[in-house]
Amino acid sequence: MxxxxxxxxxxxxxxxxxxxxxxxxxxxxxxxxxxxxxxxxxxxxxxxxxxxxxxxxxxxxxxxxxxxxxxxxxxxxxxxxxxxxxxxxxxxxxxxxxxxxxxxxxxxxxxxxxxxxxxxxxxxxxxxxxxxxxxxxxxxxxFAGNGGTAPIMAQDPWSGADRVNFLLLGGDSAPGRPGVRTDSMTVASVDVETGATVLFGLPRNLQQVQLPAGPARDAFPWGFTGSGPDTPGLLNEVFQFAEDHPELVPGVHKGKRGSTLLKQTISDILGIPVDYYAMVDMKGFAEIIDAMGGVRITIKAPIVYGKHREGLLPAGTRKLSGEDALWYGRSRTDSDDYVRMGRQKCLLNAVAKQADPMTVLNSFERLAAATKRAISTDLPQDLLPAVVDLSQKVKDAKMRSLSFVPPLISTSDPDWYVIRRKVREALDEDSASTKTAAAHAPSATESTDTPVSLDSTCG
Incomplete structure (x- = not known):
């Protein structure tokens, strides 16, 4: 019917x-x-x-x-x-x-x-x-790989390692300066079980850097010195120098030479293996921030920027556009590299915290386009599920930070032994505190303080 x-x-x-x-x-x-x-x-x-x-x-x-x-x-x-x-x-x-x-x-x-x-x-x-x-x-x-067809719960993706180390780079370029300079270099050493993380910050102006054994060290047996006024021999030049001189990393394709040599170099400096890297282009990073609708930052003291001091970011809590955030992370006017390193960490931390699911969904298309332009990495597709799981642990774990800047380290005459010793001590302390925290973990009826990064303040 x-x-x-x-x-x-x-x-x-x-x-x-x-x-x-x-x-x-x-x-x-x-x-x-x-x-x-x-x-x-x-x-x-x-x-x-x-x-x-x-x-x-x-x-x-x-x-x-x-x-x-x-x-x-x-x-x-x-x-x-x-x-x-x-x-x-x-x-x-x-x-x-x-x-x-x-x-x-x-x-x-x-x-x-x-x-x-x-x-x-x-x-x-x-x-x-x-x-x-x-x-x-x-x-x-x-991400390179076979398309991410590995099972979700595959065998140990970290091959039995207790920690995995990611090199996080901030790349920048400027008119009249060839190539890209990695002005921000941080190694995040993450405990794969707990997510507890130690950040090791390296200054861009570290000198006399010993390059890894092989053709690179043969070319610079007494440390990296560059090749003229455009490359005076700072750590932030290694990436582009390797791209421009393929003989330093034979057998490595263009576009991967810089990251390969820099990973090996920083691994030798810190005395720990650097497993993967990710580099964010600063201009592309500004596009990501604009796609998010801005990022909220608390500025403790006014920040002047520009060669002719034409810009000013006033003190206070405000939402920065991509361009303002770029200046916030770039400016060295009335400050120095080390203050800038701290601001860059604050900026990355703020973006990570404010990129909530709703923000991402509301501007997903713009974020996707900006991300493709801004980020490069050697993480394989098959490892992405494990990295996502690890990132959830990192959010709930403690994060410590150690920057190798004066007076701890002289950038013109670094004590490499001290750097490696400090790295070992920091990792041993992190492992010990993690075990202690696990042994004294609060019960379901007890409360615990939210972990706070040592670099949680911005200037």
Whole structure:
């Protein structure tokens, strides 16, 4: 029996169409198509059960799924299939319970409602599909690998290591200065079990740096000295110097020479292996901040910037645009490299904390485009799920910082033995404090203070 035969009125047709959108099969039962209605209800319940299972059983791994292109494809296809099936049920239900042909106004209103309900289902699906496509594009652009097809819970991704060390670089270029200078260099040493992190900051103007054994050290046996006025021999020049002189890193392709040599160099300086690197171009970083809608920073004292002191960032708490944030991290006017290093850490920390899920979703397309332009890394795709899991641990763990700047270290005549000793002491202290904290962990009824980074203040 059809809807026309049963002569559903406007009110009944609208109510049944809405009800069938919320629970499949209601309209079919009203139209006395009991078998079909019950089958649709059963399918709907099974679908909801499957979705709830995914969001409960795999809730801890949802972020990991978001960085695996193969899983993104599976989830996107599943979402599209569900949306199309849902839309089909809405249309089918509408056709069964729409008002008779003689009720022109009723037909128009009920048709408008059905179209609106279909749009309500399809629009979020289209948006989610777009986000999935952009995510896949970002992953494929930034990270090398086989497409992230490794299982979510694979064997130990860190190969038995207690800590993993990431070299975080801030790259900058300027008119009249060739290439990119890594003016910000920090190694984050992360405990893979707890997420406890020690940050080792290296100044850009470190001199007499010993390059790793091989062709690089053969070219500079007494330490890196550069090759003229444009490269006086500072640590921040090693990256670009290697790109311009392939003979220093034979067998390494263009675009990877700089990171390869700098990782090896900093590994020797600190006495620990540097596993991976990530570099953020400062101009691209400004685009990321603009895409986020700005970043809120507390400035303790006014910051003057520009060669001719043409700019000023007043003291106080305010939201900085990308350009202002760039000057905040760049300026050395009335200060020095070491003050700037501290501000750069504050800026990165503020961006990480303020990039909440809603902010990311609201400006995902702009963020994705800016990220592809701003970031380069050698992290493989297969490792991304493990890195995401580790980042969640880092957020809840303590973070310590040690910067090798005067008076601890003379940048013109560094004591490499002291640097390596301080690194060992910092890591030993971090491991000891982590074990102590685990032994005295509070019970479920006790409270604990939120861990605070030693570099939590900004100037």
């Amino acid at each position: 059809t809807g026309d035969e049963r002569r559903f009125g406007l009110g009944a047709g609208i109510a049944l169409t809405l009800a069938s959108t919320v629970l499949w099969g209601v309209a079919h039962l009203a139209a006395e198509r009991r078998k079909t209605g019950l089958a649709l209800m059963a399918a709907y319940v099974l679908m909801l059960a499957a979705v709830l299972t995914v969001f409960t059983a795999f809730s801890a791994n949802l972020l990991s799924l978001a960085v695996q292109p193969s899983w993104l494809t599976v989830l996107t296809v599943a979402l599209v299939v569900i949306a199309l099936a849902w839309t089909g049920v809405i249309i089918w239900s509408f056709l069964l319970v729409r008002p008779p042909r003689s009720d022109t106004v009723g037909r128009f209103l009920s048709t408008t409602l059905a179209v609106a309900l279909c749009a309500l289902i399809l629009a979020p699906t289209a948006y989610a599909t777009r986000l999935a496509y952009l995510s896949r594009d970002v992953v494929h652009t930034l």
